[in-house]
Amino acid sequence: MVRELLDKARELSMFTAYNTNVDAIVYLNGKTVQRLIDEFGAEAVKRRMEEYPREINEPLDFVARLVHALKTGKPMAVPLVNEELQAWFDSHFKYDVERMGGQAGIIANLLANLDFREVLVYTPHLAKRQAEMFVKKPNLFYPVVENGKLVLKHPWEAYRENDPVKVNRIFEFRAGTTFRLGNETITVPFSGRFIVSARFESIRIYTEPELKSFLPEIGQRVDGAILSGYQGIKLRYSEGKDANYYLREAKKDILLLKREKDVKVHLEFASIQNRELRKKVIYNLFPLVDSVGMDEAEIAYVLSALGYDKLAERIFTYNRIEDTVLGGKILIDEMNLELLQIHTIYYIMYIAHADNPLSEAELRQSLELATTLAASRASLGDITSPDQISVGMNVPYNERGEYVKLRFEEAKRRLRTKEYKLVIIPTRLVQNPVSTVGLGDTISTGAFTSYLAMLKDNGEL
Ligand SMILES: Nc1ncnc2c1ncn2[C@@H]1O[C@H](COP(=O)(O)O)[C@@H](O)[C@H]1O
Numbered sequence: 001m002v003r004e005l006l007d008k009a010r011e012l013s014m015f016t017a018y019n020t021n022v023d024a025i026v027y028l029n030g031k032t033v034q035r036l037i038d039e040f041g042a043e044a045v046k047r048r049m050e051e052y053p054r055e056i057n058e059p060l061d062f063v064a065r066l067v068h069a070l071k072t073g074k075p076m077a078v079p080l081v082n083e084e085l086q087a088w089f090d091s092h093f094k095y096d097v098e099r100m101g102g103q104a105g106i107i108a109n110l111l112a113n114l115d116f117r118e119v120l121v122y123t124p125h126l127a128k129r130q131a132e133m134f135v136k137k138p139n140l141f142y143p144v145v146e147n148g149k150l151v152l153k154h155p156w157e158a159y160r161e162n163d164p165v166k167v168n169r170i171f172e173f174r175a176g177t178t179f180r181l182g183n184e185t186i187t188v189p190f191s192g193r194f195i196v197s198a199r200f201e202s203i204r205i206y207t208e209p210e211l212k213s214f215l216p217e218i219g220q221r222v223d224g225a226i227l228s229g230y231q232g233i234k235l236r237y238s239e240g241k242d243a244n245y246y247l248r249e250a251k252k253d254i255l256l257l258k259r260e261k262d263v264k265v266h267l268e269f270a271s272i273q274n275r276e277l278r279k280k281v282i283y284n285l286f287p288l289v290d291s292v293g294m295d296e297a298e299i300a301y302v303l304s305a306l307g308y309d310k311l312a313e314r315i316f317t318y319n320r321i322e323d324t325v326l327g328g329k330i331l332i333d334e335m336n337l338e339l340l341q342i343h344t345i346y347y348i349m350y351i352a353h354a355d356n357p358l359s360e361a362e363l364r365q366s367l368e369l370a371t372t373l374a375a376s377r378a379s380l381g382d383i384t385s386p387d388q389i390s391v392g393m394n395v396p397y398n399e400r401g402e403y404v405k406l407r408f409e410e411a412k413r414r415l416r417t418k419e420y421k422l423v424i425i426p427t428r429l430v431q432n433p434v435s436t437v438g439l440g441d442t443i444s445t446g447a448f449t450s451y452l453a454m455l456k457d458n459g460e461l
Pocket residue numbers: 075191294295296343344345346347348374375378427428429430431432433436437438439440441443
């Protein structure tokens with residue numbers, strides 16, 4: 001079933017934008033964490049953890065947020081705003097791997113490796129080093145404008161020598177890693193990743209003006225678009241532009257993509273620590289897109305920005321299904337989304353309105369494909385061909401699978417759910433993942449493209 005659905009999805013053409021970066025990955029162990037804590041002193045780390053810095057201005061901010069992420073086992077991302085700290089990171093860590101990062105980059109490579117019919121990827125900065133992280137596949141294209149016409153080139157042929165390169169530092173942590181914070185012994189509860197996201201002025205999230213007028217043509221050419229990277233917008237820039245400017249442009253892009261054909265757009269949300277910016281992204285963009293995907297920490301942040309602080313706190317702390325369903329209902333109604341997909345460590349969920357053209361059984365199949373793809377990537381580190389889906393198919397549901405189903409049925413009985421289509425599946429969780437960064441992007445790619453494939457099959461697209 002999963003394989004057939006993937007084959008259907010592979011007939012699609014997809015567009016993805018905006019963010020790419022280099023992910024410099026460090027595999028953390030207890031010793032490294034302990035050394036960091038000892039360097040700054042447990043008391044100082046604890047104090048800074050209580051302050052909960054929203055950006056990394058100095059090394060202690062990093063250590064405090066890292067230890068917080070390790071303690072909760074939550075996937076977190078915190079912006080690095082002080083460019084000078086790059087040297088501190090490079091002197092303290094030896095990166096184990098460097099690979100394609102950023103939602104658009106990861107999604108483009110995944111779709112291309114899965115042999116989708118055509119994959120168009122746009123990223124405003126494409127230095128040679130970044131371009132070379134794209135896979136060399138004949139179905140992968142980067143749009144450029146030449147002699148007033150839209151030309152599709154492989155990213156390797158489209159790089160610009162002087163473009164900036166953005167490097168994010170990724171700290172992969174594993175369940176069971178142990179260290180001491182003063183008198184406390186901390187054991188990491190779940191495997192995951194902590195992202196230090198470079199947020200410097202030179203990196204912008206936008207479409208170059210000459211390409212903008214070709215967005216309707218791109219929208220017409222593809223079956224769907226996956227957009228992400230808005231978390232990289234800054235509130236203010238030194239030359240006077242601000243987040244409002246970039247969000248107005250981002251809104252125009254979505255409307256242009258949809259101008260010739262109402263192409264379905266999925267927005268892959270990512271952590272936005274700044275509440276003001278988070279609110280702006282939600283209110284400006286969610287109402288314009290059809291589908292949104294996010295993880296459990298992100299839905300908590302989104303609900304908090306919308307004023308549901310208590311619910312957000314409960315989701316962040318307990319990750320209870322009933323709270324996520326409630327939060328999902330709020331979000332889908334307030335933003336009038338067609339589809340909301342939430343991925344968490346133990347389960348993945350879809351919430352749609354009752355009039356969604358797909359049945360709950362079809363929606364369930366879509367989530368099945370999503371978690372199976374993630375399990376393949378977690379097992380192998382990367383998915384390089386469509387037949388690797390079989391690796392994920394052999395990964396069993398996590399040990400809380402039955403509990404998840406039980407709690408979900410209970411939640412449906414307790415909450416009013418008649419006006420919705422609600423589907424949940426347990427995740428196929430790989431015990432010793434090669435890496436976890438990019439798994440959320442993989443889930444959302446599998447979910448959204450299979451959703452589109454089934455819509456198409458049913459004559460709804
Ligand atoms: N080890 C894992 N095996 C399979 N799937 C996993 C594993 N660890 C995490 N996942 C899934 O990926 C998302 C992460 O989403 P982000 O957006 O990257 O936070 C997590 O919710 C699980 O569903």
